Amino acid sequence: xxxxxxWRGPEFEQQFQPVLNGALTKAAAAxxxxxxxxxxxxxxxxxxxxxxxxxxxxxxxxxxTTQLGILRQSVxxxxxxxxxxGIGSGLKYARWLELGTSKMAARPWLLRGVMKSRRKMGRxxxxxAVKGFKRINLSGGG
Amino acid sequence: xAAPANWRLGLWAAILxxxxxxxxxxxIFEASGxxxxxxxxxxxxxxxQLFPAVVFEVSLASDIDAFTAKVLDIxxxxxxxxxxxxxxxxxxxxxxxxxxxxxxxxxxxxxxxRIPSYGFDxxxxxxxxxxxxxxxxxxxxxxxxxENGILHQIESFDMVISKQxx
Numbered sequence: 001x002x003x004x005x006x007w008r009g010p011e012f013e014q015q016f017q018p019v020l021n022g023a024l025t026k027a028a029a030a031x032x033x034x035x036x037x038x039x040x041x042x043x044x045x046x047x048x049x050x051x052x053x054x055x056x057x058x059x060x061x062x063x064x065t066t067q068l069g070i071l072r073q074s075v076x077x078x079x080x081x082x083x084x085x086g087i088g089s090g091l092k093y094a095r096w097l098e099l100g101t102s103k104m105a106a107r108p109w110l111l112r113g114v115m116k117s118r119r120k121m122g123r124x125x126x127x128x129a130v131k132g133f134k135r136i137n138l139s140g141g142g
Numbered sequence: 143x144a145a146p147a148n149w150r151l152g153l154w155a156a157i158l159x160x161x162x163x164x165x166x167x168x169x170i171f172e173a174s175g176x177x178x179x180x181x182x183x184x185x186x187x188x189x190x191q192l193f194p195a196v197v198f199e200v201s202l203a204s205d206i207d208a209f210t211a212k213v214l215d216i217x218x219x220x221x222x223x224x225x226x227x228x229x230x231x232x233x234x235x236x237x238x239x240x241x242x243x244x245x246x247x248x249x250x251x252x253x254x255x256r257i258p259s260y261g262f263d264x265x266x267x268x269x270x271x272x273x274x275x276x277x278x279x280x281x282x283x284x285x286x287x288x289e290n291g292i293l294h295q296i297e298s299f300d301m302v303i304s305k306q307x308x
Contacts, residue, residue, distance in 0.1 A: 061185050115204055
């Protein structure tokens, strides 16, 4: 008996690449959600109403707290391309909070939020990738 | 006496003690040396701090517990600050920044034993009550502050620790 194998690597890659990019895009969105959740609402100071600009501000090293919620709303992710997706914010002070400056201690939110979401991101990525993998149809395959 | 469960205090103390031993030639605590820092702080700088200065912090601690042991994956960041244009006749800011960053990273690669004689890459801090791994350098981030005239570089290290007897 003769068994004949036909290697369709490039064709497989062509079909699987968008699947992985799609899965990564969804995983990145979950990571962005986790990062946004890391920016907490300000707890009220005793005897004070909570509102814009009020409440207890974050301490050095803690995750930042919201003032107007602008940072939290700005957290976003990019669509994956070439198996790379981004999570972050376009605001200048988002970087200052994450990394700190000479005048202000860091209040990391991005890496912490993403790290806390990494299991969820992994689950989403795997589920989406498996689903897409099953739909791959190579020419002449069977 | 029972070992303290608070790894953070032990780690802070170990890092500070390690930094203060860097008193050799070009060390960050060499008196009047080329890379001497004016301050080495935990978490944030004091107001009106003179530069160059270093701040270190635990930026992330993730639980990666084993079935029967408490295990943490810790990220430690060192922030190195120098003035872009020194006003006191010191080395220029960029050279000084690079010199201090080199001291923070250490000399493990030049050591036959791969144990650094100074710096933190491959350094193993002692923390009472905890088993500690080597600190491993993970990345460098340039975060310069043009508007303040400050050069700011961040060196990140990763380390795994586990609770003894847990």
